[in-house]
Amino acid sequence: xxxxxxxxxxxxxxxxxxxxxxxxxxxxxxxxxxxxxxxxxxxxxxxxxxxxxxxxxxxxxxxxxxxxxxxxxxxxxxxxxxxxxxxxxxxxxxxxxxxxxxxxxxxxxxxxxxxxxxxxxxxxxxxxxxxxxxxxxxxxxxxxxxxxxxxxxxxxxxxxxxxxxxxxxxxxxxxxxxxxxxxxxxxxxxxxxxxxxxxxxxxxxxxxxxxxxxxxxxxxxxxxxxxxxxxxxxxxxxxxxxxxxxxxxxxxxxxxxxxxxxxxxxxxxxxxxxxxxxxxxxxxxxxxxxxxxxxxxxxxxxxxxxxxxxxxxxxxxxxxxxxxxxxxxxxxxxxxxxxxxxxxxxxxxxxxxxxxxxxxxxxxxxxxxxxxxx
Numbered sequence: 001x002x003x004x005x006x007x008x009x010x011x012x013x014x015x016x017x018x019x020x021x022x023x024x025x026x027x028x029x030x031x032x033x034x035x036x037x038x039x040x041x042x043x044x045x046x047x048x049x050x051x052x053x054x055x056x057x058x059x060x061x062x063x064x065x066x067x068x069x070x071x072x073x074x075x076x077x078x079x080x081x082x083x084x085x086x087x088x089x090x091x092x093x094x095x096x097x098x099x100x101x102x103x104x105x106x107x108x109x110x111x112x113x114x115x116x117x118x119x120x121x122x123x124x125x126x127x128x129x130x131x132x133x134x135x136x137x138x139x140x141x142x143x144x145x146x147x148x149x150x151x152x153x154x155x156x157x158x159x160x161x162x163x164x165x166x167x168x169x170x171x172x173x174x175x176x177x178x179x180x181x182x183x184x185x186x187x188x189x190x191x192x193x194x195x196x197x198x199x200x201x202x203x204x205x206x207x208x209x210x211x212x213x214x215x216x217x218x219x220x221x222x223x224x225x226x227x228x229x230x231x232x233x234x235x236x237x238x239x240x241x242x243x244x245x246x247x248x249x250x251x252x253x254x255x256x257x258x259x260x261x262x263x264x265x266x267x268x269x270x271x272x273x274x275x276x277x278x279x280x281x282x283x284x285x286x287x288x289x290x291x292x293x294x295x296x297x298x299x300x301x302x303x304x305x306x307x308x309x310x311x312x313x314x315x316x317x318x319x320x321x322x323x324x325x326x327x328x329x330x331x332x333x334x335x336x337x338x339x340x341x342x343x344x345x346x347x348x349x350x351x352x353x354x355x356x357x358x359x360x361x362x363x364x365x366x367x368x369x370x371x372x373x374x
Contacts, residue, residue, distance in 0.1 A: 101136030138216030163199030231273030295320025297336035
C-alpha cells in the first residue's frame, strides 16, 4: 500500500505494519484531546482496529490492529476531528512534546501552535528529531527525548540545545524564531543524527547559554496542579478505558499517563493506575510477541510477574528487541528478548552489552530476587 511503512516511527498517514495489523499514530496538537475527540477515537479504535490504544513516549496515541481497507475512512474521520496533518512530511516534522502542566493564559499552547506553523516549511528532519515546549511552572520534560527545548528558567523562558546544561534567555515573541535559527544551525552541520550527539562531539551553536532550566519532578498518579493524573499499565488501554476517561479534556504525557484536566475524583475503571505506589509503575514493556514482528519473545506477562520484585526507585525494562521502543533511555535493569530467551543488561539500553545472556523467563524471577535481596 502506498504510504505504508515498516520501520521505527509510524504516523497516521504512514502507518506501520505490526504483528496485529497496522499501527496508526495520532499526534494531538499540544498533546491534548477533548472529551469528544476521546469518545470518537474510542469508536474508531473498535470500528477500524482491534480496540487497543497505546500511549507512546512522545505523548501520542496509537490505534492498533487497523486493516488496510479501513484506512481511507479512518483518515477521513481523523481529518474531521482535526487530528490529521495535510501530508506525511508535515506530520513527521510536527514532533513536539508539550508539558502537561501548562496553565491557562501562559505561553505554552501559543508557542506550540507557532512552532507547528514554522515547521510546516522546514526541511526534512532526521528520524526522531523533536522539540519540547516545557513552559509550565517548571520544566518536567528534561528526561524525555527532544533536540531543541523551550523551557522555564528561574527568570522567564530559555531556548536550550539538548546536550547543553544551560540555555539562552528568550521571550514568548523570540522563542520560536530562535528555535528555528538553532534548527538551521543543526542542519548546517550535516543534519544527521541527534542534537545531543552533535554537542557531545564538540560542536557548539551560537547561543548565549547562561540559564539552566528550572527542573520539576515528573508526574505520578494522583492529584496534580492541572487535574488528576492516571497511569495506564504499559501505556496501553482498551477503547472502553478511553471512554471512561472522557470526562474532561485529556493531556497526554510521555510517561504512559494522562491528566484529566480539572478533574478531582478518580474514575472507577480496572484499566487505570491511580495509586502512585503501584508496582507496575516500576516496569516498562513493549507490545512484544506476537503483536510485534520484531520481538523475540512475549514481554508483558513477564513484566507483570516481575513488577512486585522491583524496589521503589528502581526501574526494569522488558524489551522485545534491541530497539527499546517502550523505554528509549537506559534503565537500571533491562531484559532484551532474543530467540525466546532474554539477555540482562545493567544500567544500559536494550542494545548494550549484556551482563548475562540466554535467560529463560522461568528463571528470571529467582534471579531478580537474588539481586534485590537486602
